[in-house]
Every structure is written in C-alpha cells, then in structure tokens.
Amino acid sequence: MKMPQYGLNRKTKSSSYKYIPLIVVCLWFFACSFYCTQQIALLYNYHPYLGGHVYSNLYLPWSCFLWLQDPDLDHNSIIKIIDDGSLYFVFPLILMFSVLLLTGRRGKGRGDLHGTAKWANKKEIKKSGLLGGKGAYVGGWEDRDRSTIYLMHDGPEHILAFAPTRSGKGVGLVLPTLLSWEHSALIFDIKGENYALTSGYRKSLGQKIIRFEPNDTTGSTAKFNPLSEIRINTIHATADAQNIANMICDPEGKGLRDYFDRAAVAFMTGLILHTVATNQDGSLADSVAFITDPRWADDVKDLFSFIIDETDHAKKLLETYPEMAEDTAGKLEKSIKSYAGECLIKASKELSGVISTAISNLSLFRDVIVAGNTSSSDFCFDDIMDGETPSSLYLIIPPSDIDRLQPLIRLFFNMFLRRITERMEFDQGRSIDSHKHRLLIMFDEFTSIGKLEITQKSLAYMAGYGIKFYFIVQDIK
Structure with missing residues (x-):
C-alpha cells in the first residue's frame, strides 16, 4: 500500500541522470583505448603496415586490440602499453565511484526530516492564485525591487490567520479586506472599530449597511428578533422553534447535560410556538413575560391549561396569515397543545424544575435593553x-458584554448559518450558486463566543453555498 505524501512536493531529478555514470565510463574507455593505440603507433613510427589510420597519424581507438592479435608485431611491447592504459582507465574510475558512493550514502537520508517548509518564490505565489488583485487580504510579499505586493485570496477556500494581540491584524488584514471585498459581508466586530472605519466606504459602493448592537442604548442600532425568523405559517415552524430552543438551553455549546435541560427544550419549543402563533411580533422577552405572569403564581399548570383550553391557535394563525393552509394551521395547533400536554402531566416538582431551567436560560431577555433591541426585526437573513x-x-459586541451576551451571539450565528444553507440548487447534476451574492464572514476573536458546533460541522460544505469564512485567532490554545 502506497503511503500518503505529506509536506511540499519537491521536483525530483529526471531518471535519465542515472545513465550519466555509464556514459562517463564509456567515454573514458574510449579515451584510454585511443591513448594505447596512439602509443603503439608511435612505437612503430606510424608504419604503413599498421593500417587503420583515420587521418594522418590518427588511428581508430580499437586498433590496439586488433594489433594485439597480429603475430608479426611484438606482443610484449603492445601488452605493456595496454597494461599502462588499463591503469589509467581503472584508477580514476575507482576514485570517481568512491566519491559517488560516499556522497550517495550521505544523500540516502530523509531530506525532509526536519520539514519541507520554505519561503515561496514568485512563481509559486502566482500559481497559488494570491496575485489576482481581488478578494481577502492574507499578507504581503517583498519583490526584488523592495516593493510590497499584497497577497489576496479570492477562492472558495476558508482562511485562518494566527495573529497575536497588537500584531497589526486589524490594519494588515481586517480593514484592507473589508475595503476591498465587493460582495456581502458579516463582520463580528467586538470593538466597533471595523464599523467606524469601513461602513462608510462600503455604503458608497451601493451596499446596504446593517449595524446590530444588542446592548446599544442610543437607538441607532438595527433591531433583530430571533423569533421573526420562524416561518410560522409553513410546515417548517416546529423545526425552526426547536433549533432556537436547543440553542437557548445550551448557551455555552457544551451539550444538554441533564434531564432538566432536555425537558426544558421541549417546554421552550411549545412556548416559542405559542408566542409567535398568538402574536405576529412576539419575541423571547414576551415568552419569558408569559411564563412569569402572576396569573400562574398559584398553580403553574394553569399556564398549560390556558394554552390547551383557552387558546385557538389555528384561528389566530389563519386570521394573521390568510394564505396559510388550514391543514398546516391545524397541525401546528396540535403540536403546540401536545407540548403543553407533555408538561401538564409532569409532577409539580418536576415541572417546577423544568420551568426554572427555561427561565434561567431566558434571563438575558429580561434585560430591558436587550429586550428592546430584540423586540422586532429591521432585517432578515435573506x-x-x-x-x-x-x-x-456588523455585529458589534463590547468586550465587557461578551460573556453576558454570548447566548444571543451564538443563537444569531446558529440560526443564520442554518438558514442560508438550507437549500442547494443543481443544474445538470452539478451544484450551482444558491444565492445572489457571495458572503464573507469575518470572525475576529472567533474563540470568544465559545463553541459553535454548526460552524465546525458546516465548514466542509459552506463553500458550496458561496460562503467564505475568515477566522482570526491569537493562538491554537
């Protein structure tokens, strides 16, 4: 079985080089034979009897062997000259092969034992496609005349840059990329610097600029309500709600660790569906307000009785969405009441633990600032x-609020990546671009938002949707 080749591919010498020693030996034998022939001819003073001359006093190189068989010539003298010529032939060859043997043994070691990495030359850089003059900036290269040539990557592959703090990643990679990238972009902007320095120019290119800062108090941020992305009037409603519930109940991306986390997902799925079905503009803040309503203070099971017995979800859905199929509305109502019924049959203490877990995970949306900025949507993923x-x-999160807002950040990215990779179009058996515009996702300080499992799983196929990731991290730890 052939072992895989790792490292840089080195150009090997042509196989024709192995014939060089044989050619050298033949030429050296030819020269020594010529020497012996001329010495014998000189011994006989170039007598006409010798014959075989080519021109003037020059004879064919192999004539010495023919003269050795001539009984009329002095064999002893001829043999002595041929013996001398043999020494001239053998000793240099012994010396040459000794040198080749020594150098050959030295060269049998692994030439790439300590790695194959090297600085690329211009030909290799050009072959890699980094001199195209468009795309994302990945570095620079100094030409022979000391001028700097910027390296730009515009292929479908993703980019990972290691850039320690204060190493110039902003001015060297991020800003130049955002000022040159002509397509759509999603920028995770921790300090807001990228928005301040690049949004104006990108707007001048005719792009739509969206600034989403969940903790903004000035009213200048665009608003985004995660529940507005639930396609409540379609058969996708339950799946959309389940995805949101899973992310909310797993805020750190470590998995649903115990029973109450898993049960809270089911409870929250039904709660989210109820919220959106009864209120077209319902938000997560509305959901947490509903389950903490004083009406359920005496007996929390009254909440589920209200959902099952006193709410006509199908009627409300059909009033809000006249184009919705009655069958779809009926099935969605049945699903909502099923989630409520599941909670209604739980023991009081068990149910209390499930609801407490859900409220705990929704606590971020009890903040009036976050609640206000997620109460409606000024944009949608499409x-x-x-x-x-x-x-x-531009998703702007101040460093002081990263930990607190981490659940919302992870929810946003998870929903976004799932939505834009839902469909892939094909033409004659080959995939084609499913979207109008390519997308660059600039992830500076990517590790600060915790484990984002959807990114890990989707990297392999994201390029097929016209999505290019640009990750920037400080180290591999």
Whole structure:
C-alpha cells in the first residue's frame, strides 16, 4: 500500500541522470583505448603496415586490440602499453565511484526530516492564485525591487490567520479586506472599530449597511428578533422553534447535560410556538413575560391549561396569515397543545424544575435593553445574500458584554448559518450558486463566543453555498 505524501512536493531529478555514470565510463574507455593505440603507433613510427589510420597519424581507438592479435608485431611491447592504459582507465574510475558512493550514502537520508517548509518564490505565489488583485487580504510579499505586493485570496477556500494581540491584524488584514471585498459581508466586530472605519466606504459602493448592537442604548442600532425568523405559517415552524430552543438551553455549546435541560427544550419549543402563533411580533422577552405572569403564581399548570383550553391557535394563525393552509394551521395547533400536554402531566416538582431551567436560560431577555433591541426585526437573513444589493452586517459586541451576551451571539450565528444553507440548487447534476451574492464572514476573536458546533460541522460544505469564512485567532490554545 502506497503511503500518503505529506509536506511540499519537491521536483525530483529526471531518471535519465542515472545513465550519466555509464556514459562517463564509456567515454573514458574510449579515451584510454585511443591513448594505447596512439602509443603503439608511435612505437612503430606510424608504419604503413599498421593500417587503420583515420587521418594522418590518427588511428581508430580499437586498433590496439586488433594489433594485439597480429603475430608479426611484438606482443610484449603492445601488452605493456595496454597494461599502462588499463591503469589509467581503472584508477580514476575507482576514485570517481568512491566519491559517488560516499556522497550517495550521505544523500540516502530523509531530506525532509526536519520539514519541507520554505519561503515561496514568485512563481509559486502566482500559481497559488494570491496575485489576482481581488478578494481577502492574507499578507504581503517583498519583490526584488523592495516593493510590497499584497497577497489576496479570492477562492472558495476558508482562511485562518494566527495573529497575536497588537500584531497589526486589524490594519494588515481586517480593514484592507473589508475595503476591498465587493460582495456581502458579516463582520463580528467586538470593538466597533471595523464599523467606524469601513461602513462608510462600503455604503458608497451601493451596499446596504446593517449595524446590530444588542446592548446599544442610543437607538441607532438595527433591531433583530430571533423569533421573526420562524416561518410560522409553513410546515417548517416546529423545526425552526426547536433549533432556537436547543440553542437557548445550551448557551455555552457544551451539550444538554441533564434531564432538566432536555425537558426544558421541549417546554421552550411549545412556548416559542405559542408566542409567535398568538402574536405576529412576539419575541423571547414576551415568552419569558408569559411564563412569569402572576396569573400562574398559584398553580403553574394553569399556564398549560390556558394554552390547551383557552387558546385557538389555528384561528389566530389563519386570521394573521390568510394564505396559510388550514391543514398546516391545524397541525401546528396540535403540536403546540401536545407540548403543553407533555408538561401538564409532569409532577409539580418536576415541572417546577423544568420551568426554572427555561427561565434561567431566558434571563438575558429580561434585560430591558436587550429586550428592546430584540423586540422586532429591521432585517432578515435573506437580505444578506439574496437582497437586491450586497449587504454588510456588523455585529458589534463590547468586550465587557461578551460573556453576558454570548447566548444571543451564538443563537444569531446558529440560526443564520442554518438558514442560508438550507437549500442547494443543481443544474445538470452539478451544484450551482444558491444565492445572489457571495458572503464573507469575518470572525475576529472567533474563540470568544465559545463553541459553535454548526460552524465546525458546516465548514466542509459552506463553500458550496458561496460562503467564505475568515477566522482570526491569537493562538491554537
């Protein structure tokens, strides 16, 4: 079985080089034979009897062997000259092969034992496609005349940059990329610097600029309600709600660790569906307000009785969405009441633990600032890659609020990546671009938002949807 080749591919010498020693030996034998022939001819003073001359006093190189068989010539003298010529032939060959043997043994070691990495030359850089002059900046290369040539990557592959703090990653990679990338972009902007320095220019290119800062108190941020992405009037409603519930109940991306986490997912799925079905503009803040309503203070099971007995979800859905199929509305109502019924049959203490877990995971949306900025949506995910013009969405999170807002950040990215990779179109058996615009996702300080499992799983196929990730991390730890 052939072992895989790792490292850089080195050009090997042509196999024809192995014939060089044989050619050298033949030429040296030819020269020594010529020497012996001329010495014998000189001994006989170039007598006409010798014959075989080519020109003047020059004879054919192998004539010495023919003269050795001539009984009329002095064999002893001829043999002595041939013996001398043999020494001239053998000793240099012994010396040459000794040198080749020594150098050959030294060269049998692994030439790439300590790695094959090296600085690329211009030909190799050009072959890699980094001199195209468009795309994302990945570095620079100094030409022979000391001028700097910027290296830019525009292929479908993703980019990972290691850049320690204060190493110039912002001015060297991030800003130049955002000022040159012509397509849509989603920028995770911790300090807000990228928005301040690049949004104006990108807007001048005709792009739609969206600034989403969940903790903004000035009213200048765009709003985003995660529940507005639930396609409540379609058969996808339950799946959309389940995805949101899973992310909320697993805020750190460590998995659903115990029974109460898993049970809270089912409870929250039904709660989210109830919220959106009864209120077109319902938000997660509305959900947490509903389950903490004083009406259920005496007996929390009254909440589920209210959902099952006193709420006509199908009627409300059909009033809000006239185009919705009655069958779809009926099935969705049945699903909502099923989730409520599951909670209604639980023991009081068990149910109390499930609800407490859900409320704990929704606590972020009890913050009036976050609740206000997630109460409605000024944009939707389809705007980013399928709008009339490319869009640039800046997600701004101050460093002081990263830990607190981490659940919302992870929820946002998880929902976004799932939505834009839902469909893939094909033409004659080959995949084609499913979206109008390509998308660059600039992830500076990627590790700060915790484990994002959807990113890990989707990297292999994201390029097929026209999505290019640009990860920037400080180290591998």
